[in-house]
């Protein structure tokens with residue numbers, strides 16, 4: 001256990017899932033749509049994943065009659081509502097004969113009222129008034145919907161936020177990770193006992209008034225002996241954990257298991273299943289990769305990587321007989337019938353990027369976006385907000401601000417947005433001027449996936 005004598009504990013050591021869900025509900029509860037100042041997702045600005053989902057949904061529903069004349073779609077953990085907005089727009093566009101879209105009811109479900117307030121104000125979603133509603137729910141403890149009433153469930157990057165335990169194997173014994181949040185005594189310069197009480201009681205109203213304290217939390221860790229027999233899905237877990245290499249922390253996403261159980265109850269027979277996208281390990285060899293990360297912190301939000309081989313085993317145990325998993329890129333690629341990559345991957349393959357300071361990387365990213373915008377035309381209008389990082393020198397700060405201002409509103413919508421190989425090669429001339437060689441571009445589309453990657457998984461009856 002690491003000890004920091006100068007720091008003040010904000011509570012007791014508890015299993016990692018307990019503190020993780022505690023801080024995440026504070027994070028989402030006080031930040032609302034501001035969450036995207038701390039992280040982007042593949043759906044928060046881009047439309048391509050949402051369009052791929054809409055096209056897949058249309059293919060499976062056109063010409064069919066929904067039960068009770070309504071196709072009910074639920075999305076769990078909705079962020080700014082962009083996925084729903086783009087999904088509905090694409091569905092409406094391809095449904096020339098109005099056979100599917102008019103019968104859709106899209107339910108945006110989220111635990112945070114602040115988040116839902118933001119989604120209701122999303123102009124892309126507002127265009128679909130009458131076709132959607134919002135409901136405040138906890139995806140791990142859902143009990144407000146009628147069983148067998150939902151056609152399709154979608155979630156993007158929610159499982160990594162839900163309760164996750166961490167298991168470590170050592171000489172055939174198992175150890176569970178415990179966490180304890182600490183903060184520096186001079187951080188708030190004030191009444192520490194009151195703050196600790198507000199933090200422990202999740203007093204969102206008072207916590208929202210404080211300076212940003214979540215990213216100042218220091219997490220201490222400890223591992224304690226544990227028996228797996230009283231963990232959820234103990235039999236599946238015991239068999240899965242036989243293959244763990246010693247000393248590698250393994251995330252056990254118990255919140256995702258609970259969400260899957262709820263999904264099974266809610267989906268109609270012959271439903272289109274539960275489709276999830278998240279960040280984690282696709283195969284056992286990725287789980288057993290020495291040194292692979294197992295958690296991440298974004299502005300105080302505490303996320304764990306998803307253990308997809310175990311999630312599949314649990315899904316089958318729950319009764320989903322068809323489970324498929326693949327890299328998320330492949331899902332978008334199959335829909336567009338073209339190779340795809342994210343702009344970030346392209347920039348990461350620039351020959352000089354490794355030696356650049358952060359602000360020069362920002363300038364390269366903005367120039368790369370500008371080069372791609374010579375050929376890319378987004379179906380949606382939206383200006384990318386690209387502030388300079390703290391610490392950026394004045395000259396580069398000015399350059400970043402000017403480059404960002406000049407980005408086209410119909411250009412590539414995000415730094416993680418999907419671009420096709422054809423689009424990138426069509427912009428080869430301006431990209432060459434920035435120093436990209438053809439082999440760098442090829443590498444962006446064909447590098448071997450990292451042990452922690454974005455994954456698509458589908459659970460069906």
Ligand SMILES: C[S@@+](CC[C@H](N)C(=O)[O-])C[C@H]1O[C@@H](n2cnc3c(N)ncnc32)[C@H](O)[C@@H]1O
Pocket residue numbers: 024028041042043044076077078079080109110111112115137138139140155156157158161162
């Ligand atoms: C990482 S954000 C992803 C948002 C959006 N799906 C996207 O990809 O941009 C996680 C979302 O899940 C929500 N969330 C977290 N825990 C939840 C829970 N237990 N039940 C329902 N929603 C939850 C958060 O409020 C937030 O909207």
